Amino acid sequence: MHKVDDRFFFEVPDSLAGRDFLMVTRVSGVPAGAGGFLSAGSSLVERLVRWERVNDRVLLKSISTGAVADDSLPIARSVAQNNYPAIIGAFPIAAYGKDSASYVVDVTDFFGADNPATSGLDAAQRRAYGVRRFDAARSYIASMRGFPINIEVRQVQTFDAATPPSDADGATVTMETRQSIVLLPKVPMRPRYADARVGYFTVDRVNYGLDVQKAENQEFITRWRLEPKDPAAYARGELVEPVKPIVYYLDPATPARWKRYVKEGVENWQKVFEKAGFKNAILAKDAPSKADDPDFDLDDARYSIVRWAASLVRNATGPHTHDPRSGEIVNSEITWYHNHMRSYRNWLIMETGAANPSARSLDIPEELMGETMRQVITHEIGHALGLQHNMIASASFPVDSLRSPSFTRVYGVSATIMDYARQNYVAQPGDGLQPKDFIRRVGPFDDFAINWGYRVTTAPTPEAERATLNRWLTGQTGPFPYRFASQQLAAGDPRNQTEDLGATHxxxxxxxxxxxxxxxxxxxxxxxxxxxxxxxxxxxxxxxxxxxxxxxxxxxxxxxxxxxxxxxxxxxxxxxxxxxxxxxxxxxx
Ligand SMILES: [Zn+2]
Known part of the structure; x- marks a missing residue:
């Protein structure tokens, strides 16, 4: 990454030509009034891209990951020919690095102009806002920064629009977009086949190289690469640390008062990962001080972070960036919006106040607020570990158990933290629940799902472990066998809904x-x-x-x-x- 006067340059090392990168386009600054269909930070497009030198130019190609065949098979040639990569950028070589081991290309126009590959508005939004043209005079590259495995570009894009989402007289839409280009691992992680009965996010592809009559759709779960440091001890059933734990850094903007709860929210998953044989699998750390690590940066893709957003938005989000070839989660950024505390305070008062004396004033005790925040962070981290919502989980608990102090002490309100079952509104005055026991927490479904997705098997291939995965699911014993229903099926099953509690409502x-x-x-x-x-x-x-x-x-x-x-x-x-x-x-x- 270089900047000369107003021009921005990438220096592409020869060693990285042909390597796979993930390019993610996000809207980072949403125009006022844009409503629900744009939310800051959510990704619009994710592409697998490669830099390739052709004569005196460097091309940026978008590679389809939807169709694959093992490189060693003859059909791989045909798959490649029929999924010819789109060239989304072409750059004349402006200069060569030392010993011609790298090429310097000018990327100013690619990121600074109206380019379909990097635009914050798609065709439908352009129609909705009556976009007439991109205005280069009111658009610019706000910043471009290089890190060891990623480049982050922020652009301000302005469009002339007949029907903008706000300020109709101004006839303008302005937004900030962010492009992240992240180097993917040389060797993709070994994938794990998804199963519609277990609630993981997935990556899909069509494999033409399998020994079946027709090409087969393959679906892999998204998950972190956790490998035991001591495979022999792991095989003996001992708890083993992973080679590389999942580490979240706290945004330095996090108020000191709440740091403890954010950290605990992350590390709540430690005991869940123990079910999969890993100890200290996930850690929360303060961001290093400038003195300790002057290069530390929240935008560096090597670091996953919990961001504290000083915003009026009442929400929290947990997106992750994953390798489309294997489902490996390579980075995640959780955002906690400051005002989300207000929503939870109100829910606590309204839903539990009658039976829970500590939730009867606008100034809820810090300990109770902290516990609530901890569990929200845990829920968002759950998404970042690959887990989907599972709204059917609350139906596993009998209604009368939700009034029992001994039951709620252990299990909370639902069998998973991934349910929208937030606090216990079933318990009545006199039932004797402690303030914390009105609040959700990780449960038996989380234990099941993390073991199912992360336990390392001895099977030699992903195909060979499918029988084991199926057995884990079908051979369950215990009072609350795991079940999952996707949110898309919510209309077909009344148990599968948000904010409900108990089996028999x-x-x-x-x-x-x-x-x-x-x-x-x-x-x-x-x-x-x-x-x-x-x-x-x-x-x-x-x-x-x-x-x-x-x-x-x-x-x-x-x-x-x-x-x-x-x-x-x-x-x-x-x-x-x-x-x-x-x-x-x-x-x-
Ligand atoms: Zn969620």
Missing amino acids: LERTDGRNHEGEALGPRHLMHIQIILGGVLDLHLGVGGDGLGKPHRGVVSVEHVVARLAAVGGFHQQTTILLHCQGADRLGCVG
């Missing part, structure tokens, strides 16, 4: 709906799924195999499997499941 109908009418087979899906009982299941559309009544014990997984067998679970099917009987029960959405 709909069973209080005592087999009757709110009109007092006895529930029968014609109420179908929802009853079936809620109660897990044995009823006729009529999936309701004729002629395609779905029309036949089906009898048996039904679970969500079962229904989805049956739908998959006849061509998949699509939008229409969702509506169908959602409608039958749902109106009578009061459906979720």
